[in-house]
Amino acid sequence: MIRKSVPAPPQRAGDGVVPPAQLPNLPAQPRQRRRGWLLLGVLVVAGGGVLGYHTVNGLTDRVPVLVVTRDVPLGQELTAHDVTTTLVGVDDLVATVPARELRRVIGMRAAVDLVGGMLVQPKLLTDRLTPLGGQQLVPVAVKPSRLPARGLRPGDSVLVVAAPDGQAVPTTKAAATPRIEAVVDQVKGPDTDGLMVVDLIVNGTEGADLAARAAEGPVAMVLNPRRT
Known part of the structure; x- marks a missing residue:
């Protein structure tokens, strides 16, 4: 003998039983948008790495050299107030004076009119004041x-x-x-x-x-x- 299933009668709130909550059907997020954000994140990270590399690499190429701090006329003796040190990226073809020679430069004379802000070059300085004797x-x-x-x-x-x-x-x-x-x-x-x-x-x-x-x-x- 075949038994027929009888559906359970609907439960009412008055019976003390809470019916199950009905969750709304949310639309699925498109995968294309999520891939776009992921790609953007990768590009940002990669770009930051490249920028950091060039920044560090640029700093390692900078060397300490001497620079004129104020105008010095021809023939005047240089003092500690006339020159200082700075970090610059200098090409191998540019003749500069290393910062370690600061003490040696003090007391030398300007072979030409020096202008504040210019890099010190060996040919711009002299230890002799012309004309000499004779x-x-x-x-x-x-x-x-x-x-x-x-x-x-x-x-x-x-x-x-x-x-x-x-x-x-x-x-x-x-x-x-x-x-x-x-x-x-x-x-x-x-x-x-x-x-x-x-x-x-x-x-x-x-x-x-x-x-x-x-x-x-x-x-x-x-x-x-x-x-x-």
């Missing part, structure tokens, strides 16, 4: 056209020759006139008159002759082979 320093004002196009720099050896107007290059006859050998100490200009002022160091017996020759008429400067 030398004289003569300023000579010349037109830029009477100087080498490549320019002059301190330490260059030159010949000073008379060069009247309209005669940029001395002729054979003019070359027979006395020439004075000199060493360039400083070059400045052009001034308000368009002239370059070249400070020349000459033998102590030729200073007056060079000054008189420059006052009499235009001169030109011939650059001798540069010293290596």
Whole structure:
């Protein structure tokens, strides 16, 4: 004999039994959105790692060097207030002075006008104040056209020759006139008159002759082979 199942009668609140709660059916979150957030997180972590690597790598490439803290005119002796140390990324081709040489630099003189903020380079400093004994320093004002196009720099050896107007290059006859050998100490200009002022160091017996020759008429400067 087959028995038929009879459904249980509905339970009522009055019977003291609480019916089971009916949970709402929540829509499933799309997987595409979750993958997008995961990918974004990976990119953020990777980007932070790359940034940290370059930051640390950049710091390791920085070296301590000397820097000028304030303007120092030509010939003035450097004090502890004129230079300090700093960290910079310096290319191998740039000549700088290591920070460990700070004590040695104090007491040296500026070979050129130093400007605050510039890195100290060996050629900018000197332990000798020119002119030395037996030398004289003569300023000579010349037109830029009477100087080498490549320019002059301190330490260059030159010949000073008379060069009247309209005669940029001395002729054979003019070359027979006395020439004075000199060493360039400083070059400045052009001034308000368009002239370059070249400070020349000459033998102590030729200073007056060079000054008189420059006052009499235009001169030109011939650059001798540069010293290596």
